[in-house]
Structure formats: structure tokens, C-alpha cells
Amino acid sequence: MLPDYEHAKALFGRYGLELSAGCYEKLDCYASFLVEYNQKVNLTALTAPEEILIKHFLDSMLLTQHVQIPLGARVIDVGTGAGFPSVPVLLLREDLQLTLLDSLNKRIVFLQQLTEKLGIRVRCIHARAEEAGRLPELREQFDLATARAVAAMPVLTEYCIPFVKPGGIFVAMKGPSEHASDATHGAAKLGGAEPYGVDYLLEEDARRLICIRKISQTSTKYPRNSSQIKAKPLI
Known part of the structure; x- marks a missing residue:
């Protein structure tokens, strides 16, 4: 399914990532299953092998180049x-x-x-973020929360920061049209520090990570219900 291993290894190497043969095999399995499953459930608009390799796999893995993730960290991927x-x-x-x-x-x-x-151990949860963020077993339990273009930053911040424990970080994968300043008000309300952006290029495309370090507990007022979040985002 994917371009051959040597091609993929060289591509990842240009970005400072070491791609082992074992990891490549799992990515290849991932790509094949994604395209197959996409025929019955709409999961992605990208189905060409090179697009999947670059815009899904490489882009995702570049997170490790720009964010320091502690050994053994608990991570939640929202949406x-x-x-x-x-x-x-x-x-x-x-x-x-x-x-x-x-x-x-x-x-x-x-x-x-x-x-x-893929033979990996992962917990999968079917729930809305604003409801899951109030559950004691999930609220402020994670070192890192990630999200990829789920919603605009004022909304996404309220969905995600409640999952992060103080000292942890929320990282949103965005394009260059959104800015860290879009999340400043929400971050302050939710126990976050001043948001900051990390810009990088994926081939010729501009990418931006918006990062918010959690410095204090989130008020029990948040997250609000979905209609409140959308009607009055934290801006």
C-alpha cells in the first residue's frame, strides 16, 4: 500500500525522524486498513499512498519533534x-x-x-468531549491532550484543557490561519498559561501547533454543555 520502505525511511529522515522497518510495516498495515474501511465509513479524504504517508503519518509523527513528551506519558486524543x-x-x-x-x-x-x-494497547472511548471532560476517571488525568483541526481554538480549548493535569500540555494541530492568541482568553479561564505557536513546514505546506501548558486546575464550571460552548465560545 505505502511507497516502499527505503523511500519512506529517506523521507522521514529528512525531518529528523528514524523510521524502523517494524514501524513501517505497522504504518503500511494501518494505511491498507484505513483505505479498505473508508469504503464503508468515511474516515479520510486522503487515500493515495503518498498522501497518507506524508499528510497523515509524517505530519502526526512530527509532533514528537516539536513537543517534549515525558517517558510513559498518559495521552488523550480528542476527536x-x-x-x-x-x-x-x-x-x-x-x-x-x-x-x-x-x-x-x-x-x-x-x-x-x-x-x-497493529498489536498495540489503546483505550478507546465513545463519548462527547464536553461530557467526558467531567468524568473523574478522565478529568485532569493526562500529561498531554492532542486534537487535530476538530474545531476553532476558542471551542477546542474548552473541550481539551479539562483533560490535562496541571503541569501537562494541550497541543492542537492547526494550519497557519489560526493563531495562538485565539486561545488566550479560554486558556486563562481554564487554568492554562499563555498559548504559543510552533510553526513548521510539511513539504511545501505551512503547519502550526498551538500549545497551552496547564498551570492550575480547571474550574468545575468547565467544560460547559455543547450548546453553551458553541453559542458563547471563550473569546
């Missing part, structure tokens, strides 16, 4: 969809403890089957 960015990150960093959260059960079913095929 994970087809498992990006966190599943490729886990294939590079097998020490991580990963939870995948999505509001659509058909995606969770895909992810459960995918992780079984």
Missing part, C-alpha cells in the same frame, strides 16, 4: 477520527499510554479493530 495524530505517535513512542476519544461510535469501532491489527 481522534481515524487515529490522527496519536496512533502514529504511539508507533514511534511505544512507552506512551494512549486514550482515543471520539463522539462517533463507528469511528471507535474502526479504531478498536485497527489497534488489534
Whole structure:
């Protein structure tokens, strides 16, 4: 399915990432299963092998180049969809403890089957982020929360920061049109420090990570219900 191993290894190497043969084999399995499953459940608009390799796998794994993730960190991927960015990150960093959260059960079913095929241990949860963020077993339990273009930053911040424990970090994968300043007000309300951006290029495309370090507990007022978040985002 994917371009051959030597091609993929050289591509990843240009970005400072070492791609082992074992990791490549799992990515190849991932790509094949994603394209196959996509015929019955819409998971991705990208189905060409090179596009999957670069825009899904490489882009996801570049998170490890720009964010320091502690050994054995607990990670939650909010609105994970087809498992990006966190599943490729886990294939590079097998020490991580990963939870995948999505509001659509058909995606969770895909992810459960995918992780079984890949032989990785992952917790998959079917729930809305604003409801899951109030559960004691999930609230402020994670070193890192990630999300990839799920919503605009004022909304996404309220969905994600409640999962992060003080001292942890929330990282949103975004394009250059969104800015760290978009999340300043929300971060302050939710116990976060001043947001900052990390810019990088993926081939010729501009990418931006928006990062918020958690410095204090989130007020029990948050997250609000979905209609409140959308009607009055934290801006």
C-alpha cells in the first residue's frame, strides 16, 4: 500500500525522524486498513499512498519533534477520527499510554479493530468531549491532550484543557490561519498559561501547533454543555 520502505525511511529522515522497518510495516498495515474501511465509513479524504504517508503519518509523527513528551506519558486524543495524530505517535513512542476519544461510535469501532491489527494497547472511548471532560476517571488525568483541526481554538480549548493535569500540555494541530492568541482568553479561564505557536513546514505546506501548558486546575464550571460552548465560545 505505502511507497516502499527505503523511500519512506529517506523521507522521514529528512525531518529528523528514524523510521524502523517494524514501524513501517505497522504504518503500511494501518494505511491498507484505513483505505479498505473508508469504503464503508468515511474516515479520510486522503487515500493515495503518498498522501497518507506524508499528510497523515509524517505530519502526526512530527509532533514528537516539536513537543517534549515525558517517558510513559498518559495521552488523550480528542476527536481522534481515524487515529490522527496519536496512533502514529504511539508507533514511534511505544512507552506512551494512549486514550482515543471520539463522539462517533463507528469511528471507535474502526479504531478498536485497527489497534488489534497493529498489536498495540489503546483505550478507546465513545463519548462527547464536553461530557467526558467531567468524568473523574478522565478529568485532569493526562500529561498531554492532542486534537487535530476538530474545531476553532476558542471551542477546542474548552473541550481539551479539562483533560490535562496541571503541569501537562494541550497541543492542537492547526494550519497557519489560526493563531495562538485565539486561545488566550479560554486558556486563562481554564487554568492554562499563555498559548504559543510552533510553526513548521510539511513539504511545501505551512503547519502550526498551538500549545497551552496547564498551570492550575480547571474550574468545575468547565467544560460547559455543547450548546453553551458553541453559542458563547471563550473569546
